[in-house]
Amino acid sequence: MNMRTQQSESSIWSLKNVSLRGVSGDRLVDVDLEIPQGITAIMGYSGAGKTSLLNLLVEYECPHQGSVVRRDHSFPSDSTVETFWVPHSLGLWPQYDVQEHLALVHPDPETLDETVEELLNAFRLTSVRKKYPGQLSQGEASRLSVARALASQAKVLVMDEPLVHVDQAHWPLYWDAIRHYCEKNKTSLVFSTHMPELVLKEAQHVVCLDEGAVVYAGAVYDLYYAPPSYQIGMYLGPVNDLSDVKAKSSQNQSETITLVRPEQLTLIKEESSEWEVRQTTFSGALEKVEMVHRQTQSNQTFYHRPPRATLKPGDRISIHLLLLLFCLLTCFGCHSDSAPELSFPKIVQWSLPSEGTKVPAPRSVNVGPKEELYVLDNAGRVLVYNPENELVRKWMMPDYDVGKPEGICFLKNGQIAVADTHYHRVVFFDDQGNVQKMLGEQGEGPSQFIYPVSIVQDPSGNIYVGEYGGNDRVQKFSEEGEFLLEFGEHGTEPGQFERASGMVWHQGKIYVADASNNCIQVFSDEGAFLEVLGTKTGGIPLYYPYDIAIDRSKEEFYIVEYGAGRITKTDLEGRVLGRFGKTGSKQGEFVTPWGVTVNSKDQVFVADTGNRLIVKLIP
Template sequence: MSTTRTLWQLERIRLGPNSRLHIDSLSIPAGVTAILGESGAGKTSLLNLLVRFESPDGGTIHFIPPATNRLPLGWAPVDGGLWPQLTVREHVGESRVQSRESRAGGPLTPALSHEYRGEGAMQDSSLLKSFDLLEVAEQRPNVLSAGERSRLAVARALASRAAVQVMDEPLAHVDSGRLHKYWQVIRDALLHDDSSLLFATHSPETVLREAEHVICLDRGTVVWQGPVLDLYEHPPDERVARFLGPANWFAREHSQTWLGNVALTSPCIRPERLQIVPDETGSCRVVRSRFAGSIAEVELVQPETQQAQVFYHRPIREQLAPGMPVSLRVLCATLLLICGLNFSGCRESNGSERPLSFEKIRRIQLPSEGAMLPAPRSVTFSPAGEMYVLDKAGRMLVYNSENALVKQWWMPEYSAGKPEGAWVMLDGRIAVADTHYHRVLFFDAEGKLTGTLGEQGEAPGQFIYTVKVTQDPHGFLYVAEYGGNDRVQKFTADGQYVLSIGKPGTGPGEFQRTSGIAWKEGKLYVADAINNRIHLFRDDGTFEKVIADAESSGLHYPYDLALAPDGTLWIAEYGSSRITQLTGDGQLLGHYGSAGRGDAQFWTPWGIGVSPIGKVVVADTGNRRLVELQP
């Protein structure tokens, strides 16, 4: 099992004359961590200490920065902390220059600074466009709305590409309709830069959607810390449970009253697991009910004892009128079973879960690089069965069919970011999607660079962020890219542009973060990560159909795909931390894995490859390992 690296260690912290903060011991891990609490709980005070904006009155804070030459910290304070003399565009440009100076080990000369700003103008525009700030790019902070200032503070922090981002109430003034869109930009930036995020919020919905770990603060004290899922499913008490939103707490002495003989694994039942069902034989009566979107609220009473309690539950179509007899039913989270009030057993639900099984499972750890244990980003195979792995250190690792490492080489440049995809070509060369350098690299079998394709731009033959590359038997290359110009471009074997496939958007044949691609018999499969779907095109660019999506197959952020020798499609789901198998026409065959660090679990898998003999290998990126699965 992988261990999570610690970023901060705090011991015996005291702050303020009235102990505004009093923390005995706290470890903050790498990854995405939320600090959650009501106004006045101490969230801003804690962040101020961590970024050294304030100093504690007592105790120690030890920051363990990641091993990188990038800026160690990016900071978006609660008030934005914007520079009044700079325009919106100058904010992100200046942040980027400061990041470059950190990597260079000192200030840039005026000439180099000017050159670097010019080179990054398109990159700045792309970032501003992502946050809908292009129209105000030449404005200064004093004329911006609160929402625009909030977005700019986040954009400036992301432009720094810091190893650890710290954000106090990010996007606090943004309208809810666009909030998810901007958080997706943050997620993409963290993913691409291999950065961690620590953010403060009072929103449990944001924590559930965005964070891996959570620290709960109440009046300056840490009352809980750990994985978000643990707090959601197994909180220690009712008070702590409500940090993550409405919860039904069935204490042992009350469980029998409301649920009969149903055995619970936890006294905490979240609203999506509780059903209130009209039932003429039910022992409860409705006092009042209230619909609130995805959660409904009802007060029930036991007529015999007059015991009353408010419950939060899954909405139902039928209105729960006062006096109506009802029963409570609990959806068991771990077994996907429906438990009834009037029977002790459980009956199976009609869920679409189809578990996959494997005869042999093997975990492979990549070779260390100094004190660092790099994580894999991409996996592909040669026709002879050699496995090519790109990692977060900037290396290409080559394994033979017995999983022995036989050679490795470094990318020519990798300070701006590491590549995300590779393919073994018909002539034996290895094509690498050099993501953050807006190009494709070509290496011979020994790792010698033999050529490049593309440059930064949005014109035909140019790229923003190249992510995957593949080749058909006729020699044509297909290069997927994202970054606001999401598409797949087709080239001849010698690099001549042929055509473009797809465009940015949410409609059929449109992409939001193009990711994996695969060619078969004149057809091109394209993974559309943010839209949670797989497209099928002809290789002449004609869109045919969406073969799988969140509704039909439960896809959640499909980040890579690969074709197996039997024609089935394997998909790595970053959002669900699992893999999925489909038929060539999109029929669901099954899922495997769940989010976690143990056996049969993945953590934000980035890549997947299938060998010529059908062996499936997953780049289990968050767990810093490869997982080999033999059906």
């Protein structure tokens, strides 16, 4: 398949009927393509033609047929390099040391020393600044090749699998530097990769190659949420094909969508279903489920994102759509209402400290009584930051091999209660991380939990624990841990939950973020269902709300929407006061945000799980 794109005035390169021959056959075949300004990823399997395409863009090779035209010639001065290339071989100069590599390409003598020092620090090359390429590790050499490209101040960067030899635990650091440079200097970047996660996080546009032909060229999120085919959709990770399966929509609407991503559905045990699980494979983020239809014996494989492996061979399951997909397919990042955009003049964001070779992702955030920010991450850690965003202490959960905690609450007696989600209990710590006691065990009875996920306390000291996992409910305990009552149940009707998650107590009411039902449900603290928040004021369009926080000084709620990559602000009646963010990886954008909290200065903190960042929004 060859995708022909329309010529754009904002494009950098235009390729028409381009073919490039190789020793054993054509490397590129009849390519018609526009490379736009911005950040473009070139994807494809080994041998698909990624390097060949980049070689043509930088004129390292010439096409045997067709034309490659460079369209963007708007450069500020003759001293600025038009394009800087980072080849797969890195192209380092053996006769120059690390520092000289950066100094030789920098065009401005007045900022030379400052720029060199910034790049040496950003790419952790300070300690090897006087070494030559032959003395560097592969990772150091890869970082130098990228740092040199940034030092050139070129308006277009072309990179062939940049940082491929660098340990992935530190990729966020270096990609932050690349992204910051591109945004600051309005620089375009074209890079090749085979990693879907990197494309989703860093690129705006994507070109997919297969055996030298362009099979897709367009926006990354168009390909992710509305792939033209199953095969092309797989370039950005697993896709589920619903064409032979009848799925139930959480919106109770008739859906014609056939291709959905793992986070857009859930697989639920249902004894009456004709689909039976044959085998499952759980990788921590995704579960691969191989199924068979009991009547037709047809086979189907699905991917979904459960909190942990929950299905086993012999289970019968039904497929439930979680999202209002129509909005995604017709208007990416759109909102169905006209809510004003919230303004945050200053945004600060940072990554969590690495754990081994990995950079963990935050899942829950809450502000403690001393204005310290407490973060729970998917490495099973509790991290504590002071108001200057400095890590001041941390500790591990008692157990964390099979799953991670998700909710944290500060109690009147000075203890810190953590919902130890996958160990079916609540763990109580002192402020130094020492375990004081535990509450609960696995089960569906009083004082038992399936997946406890959130905790709040009322002024009388009573503790409320929300849980999901097919036994969705809220249990109320005394401060000493005595079971008092429970309310809610699994379901889609008012007063029922599908994945109960974050909670807030305020003025005798419990507000529960009901993620899969896309609403906030309100109960009295004695367990009586009161309303769905916003019903009396026109409703709140929400897209997988996963957490809720309250700014008590203003009596306003902040709701984080996992599916929409945004936060929504409402008053106590549910009137929408504004929204902020959309799905993406730039500043002010989020990918599957998991938690939200507000401090006494009205600063909002978001656990941006997909981007592996803590984001601090300062009004």
